Each structure stands twice: as C-alpha cells, then as structure tokens.
Amino acid sequence: MSRFSPFKNGIPISVTEAMIERIVKMKSDGHDIKVEITPKHIVLSGTMEVKKMMFKKNVAFRITLKPVHVENRTISFELVEMEPIDRNFINQRIFNRPPFFEFENRTIKMNxxxxxxxxxxxxxxxxxxxxxxxxxxxKLSL
Structure with a gap:
C-alpha cells in the first residue's frame, strides 16, 4: 500500500500582481502603480514625482524585471529595462521596501x-x- 502526499513535490505558493502592487504602493511616492506578470517578466508602471531644483514633475516610468536566481527564500530579479530614464534613485524609491524588497546594483531581491x-x-x-x-x-521544499 502506497501513501499519497499532495505535497510530495513541495508546497505550492502564489504571489499575485495585486500583492506586489500593494507592497510597492506602501509608503511610496509612486502614483497609479500597476504590476503585470507575464511568463517572462514582471513589469511595473506608474508615475513618480521627481523634484529638480524648485520644480516638481510627475514622470511616467516602466520597469521590466526578470527572475535570475533563487537562494533559500529569496528570489533575485535583474532590472532588464527602465523607461524613460534609468535612474538609481527612482529604483531605490520604488524597491526600498524592507523586508519585502531590496535594491542594489540593478538587482531587486524579493524576500x-x-x-x-x-x-x-x-x-x-x-x-x-x-x-x-x-x-x-x-514551490517550497519540505
């Protein structure tokens, strides 16, 4: 008699677009933030208030991430593309969300x-x- 375990290959977990959106919006300067997950990338878009000298301007952005590495319970994403301008300070303001996200050297780590x-x-x-x-x-291993 064999025993069947529904979790033989691990425990399935899903992180949805809405869950990631909620975290990015927490304490964020971003507006109209949208997250889209496709079979190849995670794409974030929205607007960010940028201050230059005494002026404030809302700048639209679009960030494309690709998963590249897994370690323990952390997934690392490569910042593939940032439009219209690739600026570290914008990435920091969007992805500096400990303990959920860390941003360093064009890599976003999701814990x-x-x-x-x-x-x-x-x-x-x-x-x-x-x-x-x-x-x-x-899937989490047991």
Missing amino acids: VNAWNIVRIIPVGTIKSYELVEGALKM
Whole structure:
C-alpha cells in the first residue's frame, strides 16, 4: 500500500500582481502603480514625482524585471529595462521596501518569507518558481 502526499513535490505558493502592487504602493511616492506578470517578466508602471531644483514633475516610468536566481527564500530579479530614464534613485524609491524588497546594483531581491502566505510555513526553501500570467508561482521544499 502506497501513501499519497499532495505535497510530495513541495508546497505550492502564489504571489499575485495585486500583492506586489500593494507592497510597492506602501509608503511610496509612486502614483497609479500597476504590476503585470507575464511568463517572462514582471513589469511595473506608474508615475513618480521627481523634484529638480524648485520644480516638481510627475514622470511616467516602466520597469521590466526578470527572475535570475533563487537562494533559500529569496528570489533575485535583474532590472532588464527602465523607461524613460534609468535612474538609481527612482529604483531605490520604488524597491526600498524592507523586508519585502531590496535594491542594489540593478538587482531587486524579493524576500518571500516577508509575505504572510509564506511565513506561515516555518520550514523549507524555494524549490522551484515560474512566472505565469498574473502570478509568481513557487514551490517550497519540505
């Protein structure tokens, strides 16, 4: 008699576009922030207030991220493209969201353990992950 375990290949977890949007909007200077997850990239778009001298201007931005590395419960994304201008200070203002995101050297690290949906599972590391339409799906090892 064999035993069937529904979690034999790991515990499935999904992080949705709405979840990432909510985190990026927290304490953010960004407006109209939208997150789109496709099978190849995560794309963030919106507007950011930029101050230059005594003037303030809302600048539209679009950031494209590609997952490149997993370690324990952290997924690293490469900043593939930033439009219209690639400025570190804009990336810092968007992705400086500890404990969820860290930004350094064109790499965004997402600590999935900061999400309640993952934190409730006290053991395991990210075994696999994939981008699908609307979500980042991953499996935690047991």
